[in-house]
Amino acid sequence: MRSKNLPFIISIVFVGLLPLFLSAQQPPENGGAACISCEEIKQLRLADVRILEATEETEGSTYCKVLGVISKEINFELLLPKTWNGRFAMGGGGGFVGTIQNSARWSVHQGYATSGTDTGHRGSGLKADWAYHNMERQVNFGHLAIHRTAEVSKVIIHHFYCADPAYSYFFGCSRGGGQAMMEAQRYPEDFDGIVAAAPAFDWPAIGAEFIQNIRQIYPDPNQMNEPVITRENIQLLEKTVLAQCDELDGVKDNILNDPTACKLDWSAFPRCPDDQAGAGCFTKQQLRAIQTVYDGVHIEGKGIYPGFPPGCENEPLSWFRWIVGPDEELIKGLQIPSLQFGFGTEMFKYLVFQDPDWDYTAYDFTRLTEDTRYAASYLNATSTDYSAFKARGGKLIFTHGWADPALSALATIQHYEAIGKADADFMDFTRLYLLPGVLHCGGGPGPDQADWLQLVRDWVENDRAPERVTLTKKEGDRVTMSRPVFPYPRKAKYDGKGDPNVAGSYN
DSSP: OOOTTHHHHHHHHHHHHGGGGOOOOOOOTTTTOOSSOTGGGGGOOOTTEEEEEEEEEOSSSOEEEEEEEETTTEEEEEEEESSOOSEEEEEOOOTTOOSOBOTTGGGGGGTOEEEEEOTTOOSOTTOOGGGTTOHHHHHIIIIIHHHHHHHHHHHHHHHHHSSOOSEEEEEEETHHHHHHHHHHHHOTTSOSEEEEESOOOOHHHHHHHHHHHHHHHOSSTTOTTOOSSOHHHHHHHHHHHHHHHGGGGSOOSSOOSOGGGOOOOGGGSOBOGGGOOOTTOBOHHHHHHHHHHHHEEEETTEEEEEOOOSSOTTSTTSHIIIIIOOOHHHHHHHSOSSHHHHHHHHIIIIIISOOTTOOTTSOOGGGHHHHTHHHHHHHOOOOOOOHHHHHTTOEEEEEEETTOSSSOHHHHHHHHHHHHHHOTTGGGTEEEEEETTOOTTSOSSSOOBOOHHHHHHHHHHHOOOOSSEEEEEEETTEEEEEEEEOSTTOOOOBOSSSOTTSGGGBO
């Protein structure tokens, strides 16, 4: 009898065969020009790969766009610039992916060959029903699709330019940040330089944090329009936090340079008379829900996931959309009040329990480790062993916005510190940068822009570790704010006299 998992087994075997087609890394000898036409790529015959389309595009720059499928349903897009710089840059996706996504797609205009994938399924990035009783899709999403797309991309690059990439890079944020970590841990030969921004890397812990929060905010699943925390609460919360902590760094700017220095005095939070909800105050239930978000998940005395640092609660795309709601756009389109509600319930329904009727209000968290053992085996990138990646000269940059309402910056700090405990020389190959006032993958009042791809490339190719990174915030082409960030744990300090919106005023 033919096994239902035969295509999956074949795809795994093929992963080990692809490197046989690759020659040693060396810069292109043809000046980065193609040695076959874009149209001829459609004639390539690669095992377990179908080329669907190869067309020349002229949007922004001239490049060949290749669309294809690996194995049964790993869809990918590869862009091959007319003038190639000899390098490959792959980008990650977000959420549950489900469409071809590439956070480094823009790099084609800088001469990089670049690719992205849908990770082996199609659908909304907020829904996980595609994983229902489908092990192949689960493992593809977990780690295999990125690896296979990277290898197939390199094979096509070799055929198109008659040369292999001299260097390969990966950039991803959120889910893509977790993909970046997975590559460094599981497939250290794929990339020379990796940037993991705001990474989702411990899925059961993240899911537990989301479920714990929504239990406090939406204790009744039949009342999606009546959260315990209101819009007025969020506005008052940020105002109270800023009143206590904004000027700890010497600058009054609605940005907490180091949220861990903010020790909230809960007695200063205005309480509602007779504990009756009203404007300009908090009830006991509302304060308990807010403290839950800040405190994180603890099960039987053990910390599972750290809470969210204070700051920027009332920023657009912060607490309201991610944590509290009800966001009418999400309710109308997906029947979920907030993004944490959506991602948390979908993960447990389809990646953990395979039960569309799973009830978030009744789950016993003491069973978390046992219940999520299988899901963690293919989703998690929690290993602190980067020795193989380090041994081949790989460089890994972590970044995380301090005000991220989706994934706690404290979790990334914990992982980074654990790497240091496992390897005394860890800063030879990795750095962490924390971005004050920055939300999830960007946004917020703080400066959020830096050329991380160029920074990791300079480290890999020229051995120049980024010791001071200047972040910028722009309105159009005009820079409205710039500030430096340094490798953790060093923090930028205001000099007390310069323009606080100019990086030169910090050391």
